[in-house]
Amino acid sequence: MADFAAPPPDIRGAWALKLSGAGFNWYRNETALHADDLWVRTRAGALLTSAAGRLREIERLFRARHMPAPTREHPFPDPGRAAELRRIEDMRERVTALETKVRGSVMPTADRVSLRHRENEATLARLLEADTDLIGASHDLEAGLKSVDEGDVLGEPAQSAFSRSLGYIEAALAKRAAILV
Numbered sequence: 285m286a287d288f289a290a291p292p293p294d295i296r297g298a299w300a301l302k303l304s305g306a307g308f309n310w311y312r313n314e315t316a317l318h319a320d321d322l323w324v325r326t327r328a329g330a331l332l333t334s335a336a337g338r339l340r341e342i343e344r345l346f347r348a349r350h351m352p353a354p355t356r357e358h359p360f361p362d363p364g365r366a367a368e369l370r371r372i373e374d375m376r377e378r379v380t381a382l383e384t385k386v387r388g389s390v391m392p393t394a395d396r397v398s399l400r401h402r403e404n405e406a407t408l409a410r411l412l413e414a415d416t417d418l419i420g421a422s423h424d425l426e427a428g429l430k431s432v433d434e435g436d437v438l439g440e441p442a443q444s445a446f447s448r449s450l451g452y453i454e455a456a457l458a459k460r461a462a463i464l465v
Contacts, residue, residue, distance in 0.1 A: 317408035318391060324415040325389055331422035332383035332453075338429040339376035339437075346372060346434040368438055375437070375446060379425070382453050386418065389460060407463060414460040421452035 350365045352358075391411075428449065432442045 317405065317412060321391065321408060321411050321415055324412065324419050325386055328415070328419040328422040329383050329387040331419070331426045332379055332386060335422070335426040335429050336376050336379045336383060338426070339372060339379060342429075342432075342434040342437050343369065343372045343376060349434070371438060372434075378450060382450065382457075385457055386422070386453075389457070390464060410463050411460060414456050414463060417459070418453060418456035421449050421456060425449035425453070 346369055351361050351369065354360065425446070428442070428445050429437070432439075436442050437446075
């Protein structure tokens, strides 16, 4: 009967190589911080994608209710309604641009040259703080947009909440960029 208590050294070495392939160590705190940061940015990006989708839905409803098909008597849309529609489109474009920035945010490299100039684990912990602000503001933006309809999205309370949330997101991205300089 074979003894399965311990694998042969050559198999064990292959398994160790699979766990730490290309110098990646799964059990270091830095690795967990990299994974957490990636997860937070992915989640914030998903929240912003959802917010942009809600704005797209608001835009569609606005078009259906306030932008009738052109007729011979009225070949062009009402200029006031067209301006309101453009404001909704601008809001969606701003959210989409921020979502792209969030998903494209860089992580600090773990090469030997950059590691000589900074503490990687401390940098990752500071990045996670900035990303926590990022996900909180993204969540607030998405929740705020879910609670308004196409008539209210252009009102002063919704506009100020929208601008405040976008300001928080931009501040978190700026904080993140400052950490990585």
